[in-house]
């Protein structure tokens with residue numbers, strides 16, 4: 267069973283949570299895209315929902331699917347956000363931002379009553395940090411910010427290298443919000459709360475990819491004897 271099949275299985279389970287009239291946060295990435303595709307089919311069958319996209323990429327996809335969209339200024343409180351993740355641990359703590367959408371994703375998740383993560387079960391980890399932690403920074407003073415970020419990481423008891431994320435053309439990647447991304451290759455984050463607080467103390471850090479206390483459930487899909495098997499962590503109702 268391929269990755270796309272597993273992503274679709276997790277997305278299909280999440281679609282069961284959607285009810286008519288819901289205000290939805292629409293995540294970013296390949297798994298969230300699978301959900302938007304399935305949601306689009308339901309909308310064309312008559313389901314009435316409104317979505318707030320977490321990236322320009324998701325906005326374009328959702329528009330093409332015919333999903334009614336709004337901004338968080340028009341709808342500041344959402345019922346449910348469905349989004350992917352790069353890592354999820356047993357306490358539903360996440361690393362997100364592999365697709366550089368972490369800032370809007372976190373704003374939308376924070377504005378949602380429920381955030382349900384959908385992912386290939388391979389994203390489940392015992393300890394966060396094998397996936398490089400994305401840290402979104404203002405381009406102004408980026409080198410000074412990077413040095414301060416490295417010091418904050420050390421203060422939080424982590425070690426590793428911090429690298430500027432580049433776009434395919436070799437220039438610094440620019441997020442939807444006009445910022446840059448530093449990827450912290452840490453290996454293991456034993457105290458995510460301490461690292462989050464340390465990063466927040468650095469001026470120039472706009473957001474980081476640790477999502478702590480935001481996800482209410484995770485739907486994880488894995489291959490069992492050629493069939494997609496879905497496991498739910500947390501409360502799905």
Ligand SMILES: O=C[C@H](O)[C@H](O)[C@H](O)COP(=O)(O)O
Nearest residue numbers: 295296297350363364365367
């Ligand atoms: O910035 C991107 C997001 O946080 C994605 O949700 C995350 O990278 C997971 O993406 P995918 O479902 O493609 O693995």
